[in-house]
Amino acid sequence: MPKDTKLVYPRAAAAKEADHPRRREHEQSERPEREPVRPVQTVDLDAELQQIYDDALLAGLSPSEVQSAFKAEIYFPKKRRPVGKWLVSAAVVPLAMLLYVFFYRAEMIDTNVAALEDYLQDTQCLVEQSALTMEMFRPLAKCEAMCKDLGDTFPRVDNITREDFMKNYAGTGKPLLVTGVASQWPALKTFSYNYFRSLYQNHSSAVRVNEEECQFFSYGCNITTLTDLLAMPDDRAHLEGDFVPWYIGWSNCDERVKRKLRTQYTVPHFVKLTKDDAENLDWMFMGSSGPGAFIHVDSVEKPSWQAQIVGSKTWTLYPMPECESVCPGKLEATMRKGDIILVDTNNWYHSTFIHPGEISITIGSEYSRE
Structure with a gap:
């Protein structure tokens, strides 16, 4: 480039053209008269930019380097406070x-x-309510309490006192598997698909009450109501022949059914009950082998206990995102007949898998943290 050639900043050139006397005269003739405004102090940005551009060239930068630096400042500014x-x-x-x-x-x-x-x-x-809104507005988990001394193995005991359970598990959010504690319940001899079909059919309004007031969960199958469940063909209900897999869960809101169910089990002796716990709903989950509940987190008032009555099922727990640096990456526990699992499902992502063989049936409810 010749030494006497002067680079002109494009906007400065445009400004000079706009400043031509004829252009000013023409614009003023077309512009309507306005009230005079108080003069304000202005800065000739074009002149300043032109000076910066010239100084950069004198410092040895090429036009393309100046352009790149300008874009980097405009489009990729320094990070600000979040x-x-x-x-x-x-x-x-x-x-x-x-x-x-x-x-x-x-x-x-x-x-x-x-x-x-x-x-x-x-x-x-x-x-x-959806999974998105639940995740957006849930309270943060108490990671230290949940995972202190937890290790990579799902806690498992044969028996536990109420004092030990309330101090080390109920109040902290740590999960626990208690083996064999429900092995003497009458439910292990009575619960079946036919038992629940008869129970609800013998109380004509029970199905309507549950469908109007309670919840029913269908996990990847076409059984979406309690009515659908009770009307299922026998071969599918009893897992016979080339049946279509199914897995469902529901809560009971009928008082007569509630009284019948509670003759078949007792609340675990190590769980502390309050006056409010008398109103806790019974939850049943039932289905064939394969995936059970998909991975999710609940939004319920209290932690839950669940007893395996028929079949076997594996629970898989994952910590909340805010707890990943404190808690183990994954915990697994397989429940067999008579086992009870206790999980604060508000604070652990969880999923289940039903093992091949007989149908899986569980019953459970909620319990107090303190």
Whole structure:
């Protein structure tokens, strides 16, 4: 490049062209008269940028190097404090929920304003609970208490006192497998698919009460209600022939069924019961070999105990993300007839697998942490 050649910053050239007298005269003739404004101090950015550009060239940089440095500063600025990101998230999440309610829900009810008002008055939740919302708003796990001295092996005992259990497990969130503690329950001799079918069919309103007031979980099968379960063909229910695999779970809300169920088992002796625990629901899980419950975390009030009545099942636990540096990466425990597992399912991701052979049936409920 010749020494007498001067590089001109493009915006400076444009500014000079805009400053031409004829252009100013033409623009002023077309511009409507405005009230005079108070003069403000201005900075000639074009001149400053041109000076920076010239200084960079004199320092030995090439035009392409100057351009690269400029882009790096504009498009890849230095990292700032993350507070802004949290503030943006705090604003975006509620806004997204409101948009979901007023667009998606409104569309479902034909965007009728009166119907929308009725919906907002009648519904308990504007946004339905999902795995995403549960993960977003759950409290953080107490990792140190859950995993202190836990090791890589699922804790297992043959028996345990209430004092030991409440101090070292119930109040900390550590999981525990107690082997054989339910081996004398009547349920081990009575529970079967036919038992539950007869139990609900003998109480005509029990199915309706459960379907209106309780929960039913279908894990990858086409049995989606208690009615579906009780109407299942015998060969599929008893795992005979070329049956279609199935696995389900449900809670019971019928008082008569509740009284019958509680003649078949007793609450584990090491679990402390309060007055509120009398209202705890019974949970049953039943199904054929293969994957049981997919990996998930619950959002319930209390930890859970579950007894294996028929068959065998393996639980796999994973810690919460905030606990990965403190807790083992994975814990596994296989339950057999008469075993009871105790897990705070709010604080451990968990999944189950049903072992080949006979049907798997479990019953369980919740217990107090203190």
